[in-house]
Amino acid sequence: xxxxxxxxxxxxxxxxxxxxxxxxxxxxxxxxxxxxxxxxxxxxxxxxxxxxxxxxxxxxxxxxxxxxxxxxxxxxxxxxxxxxxxxxxxxxxxxxxxxxxxxxxxxxxxxxxxxxxxxxxxxxxxxxxxxxxxxxxxxxxxxxxxxxxxxxxxxxxxxxxxxxxxxxxxxxxxxxxxxxxxxxxxxxxxxxxxxxxxxxxxxxxxxx
Numbered sequence: 586x587x588x589x590x591x592x593x594x595x596x597x598x599x600x601x602x603x604x605x606x607x608x609x610x611x612x613x614x615x616x617x618x619x620x621x622x623x624x625x626x627x628x629x630x631x632x633x634x635x636x637x638x639x640x641x642x643x644x645x646x647x648x649x650x651x652x653x654x655x656x657x658x659x660x661x662x663x664x665x666x667x668x669x670x671x672x673x674x675x676x677x678x679x680x681x682x683x684x685x686x687x688x689x690x691x692x693x694x695x696x697x698x699x700x701x702x703x704x705x706x707x708x709x710x711x712x713x714x715x716x717x718x719x720x721x722x723x724x725x726x727x728x729x730x731x732x733x734x735x736x737x738x739x740x741x742x743x744x745x746x747x748x749x750x751x752x753x754x755x756x757x758x759x760x761x762x763x764x765x766x767x768x769x770x771x772x773x774x775x776x777x778x779x780x781x782x783x784x785x786x787x788x789x790x791x792x793x
Contacts, residue, residue: 587701589641589662590718594765603636604716604769611670611707612773617781629670629705630658637661657700667700672707674756676738676749696733696748698724702758708771714759715769723761727754 593599614628637646637659647660656679657665669677680696702719728736731754738751750758758764780786 586720587662587664587666587718589637589645589664590666590701590703590765593640594716594718594767599640600767603640604767606636607632607705607716608769608771608773609776611705612776613778616778626670630668633668633670633703633705634659665700667702669702670705670707672709674752676752676755677704678747678749679737680748696737698728704759706759710772712768712770712772714766715771716767717759718765719758719761720763723758723763726761726763727757731757 593603610632611629614625614632618625618628634646634648641662645662649657649659656667658668659666671677679698698721701721702717702724704717704719706713706715706717708715736751736754737748739748759766
């Protein structure tokens, strides 16, 4: 179990600090990006890595170089971690590819989880369990219980974008006895957010 995430989930003050901040931060991202823009996921990931660096120290957070082929997003306290964010009761991507043959092979025999998952499940205007630490052992248990073909799903054809964990499998991962979780209140109050361009105005002003 990742020692940093263990502290986050089990120490009430840390949970409260994160839960109160993440809804505001993700709402800021939502307001800056049009619905459906794939960059939203990248910005959410930046928010989370920024939290890790702030909370646990930059020396305990390693971000892989861009372009590296890897199935994890960050090394937190010496543990490789996959970051996932989703809205509502849906599944989430675990492999991006347009190769239908690869998709079929992965679903039948190939796919094997490699890392713990840090999942943020957004439920706007509700208060629900939303932050999940899903260890590798829990993922393997669910696969063994329901099988890969029920665990994974894909949309084959010209618009195929890879493999996702089925939404029913995600529900089982959340309920697993080894998974840790806590709630977030996504009922956002009126907040005076900074202008989306402020950071770039400051950047160019400082270069004069």
